[in-house]
Structures are given as structure tokens and as C-alpha cells.
Amino acid sequence: MPTLAGVVRKEGRRWLDPSTWHLRTRLVLVTMALLVAICGAIGLFSYASMDSFLTKQLDDRLGQASRISNNAGRPPNGNPSGRPNPLDGPGQGIGTLFARINGENVSSGFLAKDATRSSLSAEDDQVLLALRHDGTPVDRTLSTGSYRLVAVEAPYGDVIVTGLPLDEKQNTLNSLVWTMVIVSMGGLVLIGLAGTVLIRRTMKPLEQLSEVATQVSRLPLDAGEVALAVRVPPSNAHPGTEVGSVGHALNLMLDNVSKALEARQQSETKVRQFVADASHELRTPLTAIRGYTELMRMTEDFTPDGKKSLARVQSQSERMTTLVEDLLLLARLDEGQPLKISDVDLTQLVVETVSDEKVMAPDRVWQLELPDEPVVVRGDATQLHQVLANLLSNARKHTDPGTTVVTGVMRSADGSAVVTVTDNGAGIPPEFVDRVFARFARADAARTSPAGSAAAGAAAAGAAASEGTSGLGLSIVQSIMEAHGGTVEVTSRPGRTEFALRLPCEPPAA
Numbered sequence: 174m175p176t177l178a179g180v181v182r183k184e185g186r187r188w189l190d191p192s193t194w195h196l197r198t199r200l201v202l203v204t205m206a207l208l209v210a211i212c213g214a215i216g217l218f219s220y221a222s223m224d225s226f227l228t229k230q231l232d233d234r235l236g237q238a239s240r241i242s243n244n245a246g247r248p249p250n251g252n253p254s255g256r257p258n259p260l261d262g263p264g265q266g267i268g269t270l271f272a273r274i275n276g277e278n279v280s281s282g283f284l285a286k287d288a289t290r291s292s293l294s295a296e297d298d299q300v301l302l303a304l305r306h307d308g309t310p311v312d313r314t315l316s317t318g319s320y321r322l323v324a325v326e327a328p329y330g331d332v333i334v335t336g337l338p339l340d341e342k343q344n345t346l347n348s349l350v351w352t353m354v355i356v357s358m359g360g361l362v363l364i365g366l367a368g369t370v371l372i373r374r375t376m377k378p379l380e381q382l383s384e385v386a387t388q389v390s391r392l393p394l395d396a397g398e399v400a401l402a403v404r405v406p407p408s409n410a411h412p413g414t415e416v417g418s419v420g421h422a423l424n425l426m427l428d429n430v431s432k433a434l435e436a437r438q439q440s441e442t443k444v445r446q447f448v449a450d451a452s453h454e455l456r457t458p459l460t461a462i463r464g465y466t467e468l469m470r471m472t473e474d475f476t477p478d479g480k481k482s483l484a485r486v487q488s489q490s491e492r493m494t495t496l497v498e499d500l501l502l503l504a505r506l507d508e509g510q511p512l513k514i515s516d517v518d519l520t521q522l523v524v525e526t527v528s529d530e531k532v533m534a535p536d537r538v539w540q541l542e543l544p545d546e547p548v549v550v551r552g553d554a555t556q557l558h559q560v561l562a563n564l565l566s567n568a569r570k571h572t573d574p575g576t577t578v579v580t581g582v583m584r585s586a587d588g589s590a591v592v593t594v595t596d597n598g599a600g601i602p603p604e605f606v607d608r609v610f611a612r613f614a615r616a617d618a619a620r621t622s623p624a625g626s627a628a629a630g631a632a633a634a635g636a637a638a639s640e641g642t643s644g645l646g647l648s649i650v651q652s653i654m655e656a657h658g659g660t661v662e663v664t665s666r667p668g669r670t671e672f673a674l675r676l677p678c679e680p681p682a683a
Contacts, residue, residue, distance in 0.1 A: 200376075204368050205361065212357040216350075223349050227342045231321050232310050239308075239335040242271055243327050270320055270336030272301045281334070283317060293317070301334050312339065319343070378409040378416040382423060389427065394434065401431040445507045452501035459497060462490045499645040502559075503612070506652040512553040519548045519557075519582050519590055519676075526561040527580050536574035542581035550590045550676045556653045560661075563646040564594040564672050572598035585675070589659075592674040601665040609663055610651045613644040650674075 272281035272293070279298040285291045293301075297315045304311065304324040313322050313336075320336035327333050388403045404410075404427060410420035466487045469475075475483060520543050531539045561580075568578045581593045601609060608614050647661075650672075654661045659676040 200372050201365065201369055204372075205365055208361055208364055212353075212361065216353045216357065219353060220346065220349065224342075224346060227345055228321075231337060231339075231342055235310055235321055235323055235335060235337050238266075238269055238337060239323050239325060239333065242333050242335045243325065266337075268338040268340075270315075270317075270322070270334070270338075272298070272334035272336075274302065274324075274332035274334065275330075277302075283336075291317075304334060306332050378420065381406060381409050382416070382420055385423065385427075389430075394430075401427060401434055403427070441507075445504050448500050449504035449508075452497045452504065455497045456494070456501075459490055459494045463487065463494070466490065496645070499649060502649060503645065503652060506649075506656055509656075512556070512656060514551055515554060516549050517552050517554045517557055519550060519592060520544070521547070522554070522558055523561060523580050523582055523592065526558060526565060529562070530565040530569055530578075534569040537569060537572065538575065538577040540577060540579045542579060542583075544583055548582050548584055548590050551679060552657050552676065553653075556656070560650050560653050560674065561592070561594075563650050564674075567646060568594060568596045568598075572596055588678045590676045592676075593671055595669065595671040597668050598670060600667045600670050601663070603665075606663060606665055610647045610661070611644075612648040614647075 267284050267286055270281070270283040270293075272279055279301060281293040281298055281301060282290045283293065294316050297317075300313055300315060301322070301324070304313075304322060306324045306326050308323055308325045310321055310323045313320055319339040321339055322334060322336040324332055324334045382405055385403055385405050389401070392401065394401075405420035405424050409417060410424050411417035412421045466483060470480075470483060470487075523543070524541065527539050527541060531537075565578065565580070568576070572578070576596050576598050579593075579595045581591075581595070583591050583593075585591050605614075651661050654674060654676075657676055658679075659674065661675075662673045664671050664673075
């Protein structure tokens with residue numbers, strides 16, 4: 174089942190989804206794209222309208238120029254062969270083109286900028302010959318530029334072609350395009366800035382909701398007392414708006430989570446108190462059992478089976494006493510009892526602890542890797558000794574005779590002290606590594622396999638029932654290290670299992 178912390182962190186990730194974070198950017202981009210599309214449509218419509226207007230205006234001028242050309246080019250009475258050039262007539266503007274087509278003969282020219290007549294090329298004459306004589310204006314490109322041309326049949330039998338240059342129209346359209354581009358770009362920039370400010374203000378409540386979810390997702394909710402006081406501000410938690418409804422729902426969820434955390438904390442407190450009280454109360458009868466057992470062994474005669482049974486009672490009472498002491502220690506650590514801080518020479522502590530284990534298990538190979546200078550930390554000497562004793566005891570109990578156990582001490586680059594306990598046993602089963610520090614954790618293989626086979630796989634786990642262990646050793650190690658502000662890590666593979674203890678330069682404040 175998912176833990177409460179996992180549910181809240183999952184909700185936090187939902188609020189912190191990248192699509193939510195980039196919603197403001199997407200809104201700005203969509204708005205800008207819509208505005209660009211609108212400006213483009215307006216530009217195309219304006220361009221088409223202006224082009225139509227200018228073309229109509231040019232056609233009106235062209236029609237007037239064509240009538241002037243027809244009248245100016247009319248042969249005088251009594252002289253049919255004397256056809257004057259319409260360009261010599263009054264009212265013709267600069268750039269006006271004229272052509273007289275009589276059969277296959279073409280007489281053409283245009284007024285240059287200096288008001289003089291200039292001739293067209295033979296290729297231009299061919300273009301003029303191909304025009305239809307229905308009086309419909311058309312655009313053609315000649316050697317002198319682009320023209321609007323119209324060809325009409327004159328009453329006196331000639332075909333008169335009149336043309337006006339398109340340069341003025343094209344310049345006007347180009348000016349319109351540049352004007353619209355500059356105005357549109359300026360408008361888009363201003364609208365983009367205004368839209369960004371407006372969207373930022375609109376999205377501000379969602380950012381506050383996201384910030385609240387982020388703060389909650391970063392809280393350690395899986396254990397201990399948790400103060401879940403963060404909430405969405407009332408201004409953004411009013412159900413009358415869409416954002417307010419989300420904020421209100423988030424606050425309701427946080428209220429529910431806070432109540433669940435309080436209930437969990439109360440339950441944990443009761444459990445810890447029960448364990449502490451039960452452990453404390455069990456110490457007296459267990460002490461009495463051990464005392465009476467010793468007294469009976471010294472004062473009574475027993476059969477061999479009776480002595481074996483009495484020894485079994487004594488060993489189990491001692492094991493029960495150890496379990497009770499471990500539970501009591503864990504309960505005190507959970508309550509956060511202050512440490513008895515002093516200077517602890519880890520080098521000396523390791524030497525003494527390894528020496529004790531060497532006496533108990535001379536069939537293992539015990540090695541030390543110590544620095545030239547003592548490594549001194551601030552901590553509780555008694556608890557740190559228990560940490561080392563638990564790790565070395567695991568290595569002794571759950572490995573084969575002849576196993577090499579190496580204990581090292583060093584100072585890391587950041588100033589913290591590192592103690593490692595490494596053995597070359599069979600290693601911890603991969604499926605058990607993740608829960609090796611859990612309380613009462615035992616590898617299933619360790620329950621039925623003898624030491625040196627599958628039981629060696631749980632060497633560092635303190636989990637073999639045949640060795641009289643309870644599965645609390647590594648839990649105690651982890652709790653003591655956390656109380657000192659340190660960490661414990663394990664890496665294991667067949668032939669190498671290493672526990673690494675890391676203690677900071679300064680212990681946490683009591």
C-alpha cells in the first residue's frame with residue numbers, strides 16, 4: 174500500500190507537472206499566434222483592397238489616356254496618310270506608352286523622364302501585337318518596366334495601344350506592406366508585453382497553489398512529528414472561482430492529511446511508550462529468571478536432560494534480555510533522548526571493538542586499515558561502540574570460518590569521518606538489501622539454511638534465527654547514526670559486503 178508521504182508527494186508532482194508550470198508560456202504563445210494570424214489576415218485584406226483600388230484608379234487614368242491617344246492620333250481631313258503621334262498631344266504624362274498598329278506595322282514609343290520620346294524594342298512590339306483589341310486593360314512587362322496596357326480599334330482603322338507604368342502603384346503597395354509590418358510588429362510587442370503582465374497576474378493564484386504543493390511534497394511525512402501548517406491563502410481558496418475551487422480542494426486535502434499525520438503520530442507515540450514500558454517491566458522478571466536459573470544450577474542436582482533443559486532456559490532468558498534491551502534502546506532513540514556528547518577517538522574505538530570480536534571468533538581473519546593520525550569526532554562513545562559491535566557481530570555470526578573482515582577508518586574530503594566494515598562472505602541477497610535496516614527484518618533463506626551457505630547471504634543483516642538474533646541490530650545501527658546526524662549505507666555482491674558509516678564533523682544540536 175502507498176504510504177501517506179508517497180500520496181502527498183504524488184499530489185505534489187501532479188501540481189508541479191511541467192504542463193502546469195508552462196501554462197503561462199503556452200497562453201502567451203497562443204495569444205501571440207492568434208494575433209499574428211489576425212494581423213496577417215488584416216494585412217492580406219488591406220493589400221487586396223488597396224491593390225483593387227489602385228488598379229481601378231489606374232484603369233480610369235488609362236481609359237482617359239486611351240481616349241486622348243485616339244483623338245490625338247486621328248488623321249487630318251483630306252490627308253489619310255498623315256497620322257500624328259499621340260505622344261505629341263497635350264495632357265500625356267511622363268511614362269505614358271503609345272503604339273499604333275496598322276496591319277503588321279507597329280509604331281511605338283513612350284515619354285521618358287525628360288519628356289522626350291523614346292522608342293520601344295522589337296521584342297516589346299511583338300508583345301504589343303499579341304494584345305487583344307477588346308479594350309480590356311492587362312499587365313505586361315516590357316524592356317522599360319511593367320505597364321498597364323489597353324488596345325482598342327480606332328474609328329479610322331488603326332489599333333491604338335495605350336499604356337501607363339505600374340511603378341507608382343507598386344511603390345504605393347510596397348509602402349503599405351512596410352507600414353503594416355512595422356505597425357503590426359510594434360502592436361504585437363506591446364500586446365505581448367501587456368498580455369504577459371495580464372496573464373502573469375491571472376496565473377498568480379495557480380503559482381501560489383503550486384508553491385504550497387511544492388512545500389508539502391518536500392516535507393518528510395513518512396515518520397516522526399510533522400507540522401503541516403502550510404495552506405493556500407484564503408484569497409485563492411474561495412470556491413466562487415475556478416482557481417479558488419482548486420485552492421479550496423487542496424486545503425481540504427491538506428486538512429485531511431494533517432489529521433492523518435496527527436493520528437499516526439499519536440499511534441506511534443503510544444506504540445513507543447508501550448514498547449518502552451513493556452521492555453522496562455520485562456527486565457525485572459528476566460533478571461529473576463536468570464538469577465534463579467544460576468541458583469538452581471549451583472544448588473540442585475539434575476539429570477543430564479535436566480541440565481540441558483536448564484541451560485536452554487538460561488540461554489533463552491539471556492536472548493530475551495538482549496531483545497528487551499534492544500527494544501528499550503530503540504524506543505529511547507525514537508523519543509530523541511539527548512546524546513552524551515564527548516570527543517571519541519574512532520581509531521581507538523575500532524581497535525578495541527575488533528579485538529573483542531577477535532577473541533570471540535579467532536577462526537575469522539580480522540584486519541584493520543587505520544590512518545596515521547587519530548580520527549576524532551564528537552559523539553556518544555557508548556552508542557558508537559554499539560554500532561561497531563553490531564556490525565562486527567553480524568560479520569562474525571553470519572559468515573564462514575576463514576572469512577576476512579576488514580575494518581577501516583578514514584577522514585573524507587569534506588571533513589566527515591568514515592568507518593567501513595567489509596567482508597568477503599557470500600553477500601546479501603539482492604531482494605533483501607533494500608530492507609536490511611528494517612526492524613525485525615530477516616532473510617527467508619537465513620531461517621532454514623546453515624551458516625556458510627544461504628545464511629551467509631544474510632551476513633550483514635543480523636537475521637539468522639539459528640544465531641539467536643532478533644533482526645534489530647541494523648535498525649539500532651541506523652537509528653544511532655541518524656541521532657548523530659550521520660548515515661549508514663550497504664553495498665553487497667557475492668564475495669564482498671561493505672557497510673559504510675559516515676559521521677559529520679559536528680553532531681546535531683541536542
